[in-house]
Structure formats: C-alpha cells, structure tokens
Amino acid sequence: MRQRMNERTMMCAVGILLFLFAVPASASDAMLDRSRTQSEDLDANQINYIHARFNEVTQDLFLIPEINSIVDYVSGSSNDHAFVNNINGLNDTIAINVVLLHSHGGSTSLSFKDGSHLYAGEVDNWMDDRNRGFMFAGACSSARHTDLGNAFIDKGFDTFFGYENTVLTLHNARFYAAFFDLATFVNVEVSEAARYAGDEVEEEFGSADDVRDSRFIGNSSLCLRT
Helix, strand or coil: CHHHHHHHHHHHHHHHHHHHCCCCHHHCCEEEECHHHHCCCCCHHHHHHHHHHHHHHHHHHCCCCCCCCEEEECCCCCCHHHHHHHHHCCCCCCCCEEEEEECCECCCCEECCCCCEECHHHHHHHCCCCCCEEEEEECCCCCCCCHHHHHHHHCCCCEEEEECCCCCHHHHHHHHHHHHHHHCCCCCEHHHHHHHHHHHHHHHHCCCHHHHCEEEEECCCCECCC
C-alpha cells in the first residue's frame, strides 16, 4: 500500500508538470470528461466530490506506463459531436486509450451540457476507427441496451462499460475512482475492478445496487495494465 501511495505521489507530480506545459489534446493518451459538474441540479459539495474523484482517476491512470498525457475536459465537452472529435484526437499508437465520461444518459444515448445526445448512429458516423480503447460511460442507463456500446466496439474499442438503470451521481463517482484504483494494477481484469468498486461504494454509502446494476459490452477480461 505504501508503495502504491509513493507511485501515486510521483505520477501526480509528473501529471502536474504535463498540464503546466499544456500538452495538446492530439498528443494525449487518455481522456476525461466532467460534463456532469455543469448540471444545475448539483450543489457545490457534490461538484467538489466529483472533481476530487476525477483527480484520483488522473493519478491512477498515470500509473499505466503507456499513458504519458491525459486531456481533461473539466467543463465537459461542448456537445455530442465535440465529444467524439475529442476521442478522435487521442493518440492511437499506444497499447490502449482510456476514456472516462461522467454525464447524464438515457437508454440509448449519452447527454451533454448543450442538450445534445450521442446515439449509436452518430458514433458510427463521426468516430474514426480506433486501434484499441476502454470506454467508461458513467451515466444512467448507458448500457441498458447494447446499441451504443456496440457502436464503440465496432469502431475499435475493446470494452464499453455502462449502467443498466439509474445511478446516483456520487455513487457513480466513487465507483469509477475505486474502479481505476484497482484496474491500474498489473493484470487486473476490468470485471474484477468493477466488483471491487461496488464493494467500496457500499462501504462508503451503505448501498451499491445501482452501480452493481451494470455491464461490460465487449471484453470483460480486458486488463488496462499488463
């Protein structure tokens, strides 16, 4: 555990330096999108909680040797097309790109702050073919049906993770922070990381049925770090 904390501290320092030098999005290996923090239904404490969990994810992702830079859309992508364009700008030559989105969602789409919705057909039309990738769609009902997830898989992503029904915002934030905490260890399958994350949500909030009502579309045995 102490070694893990030392790794986090060192990689966090590296990450800060990268952000200070303003690494362009086109050079980034992973992408974070905090669209949910722009919603009017959240108070300051909830927004700060989400930001804190995103910062933890950033530190953990830098533990993956292939990830040298992360583009973080703190205010979220401006719309659905911009979100796809941001993914298209990721460096596609590394072992695997990681994308984390925390936003609103529905049974067939992901929502953005301008009211636009990303559907499977738009992923098919707008997204470039990718080499590999892991997509964490942290939004309500993002994997209730498989159409959206399969659109990402068809474009070259290995795995799409989402929830099958409504998920509480803070449960979601705690879940993905714990998920990436474990998933960035060597040879940990994403399905194992999800089980661990569910336990962490239950420990903090007393229940985790919403985040456990989730699914992987594509490869549930994927390891982000090998």
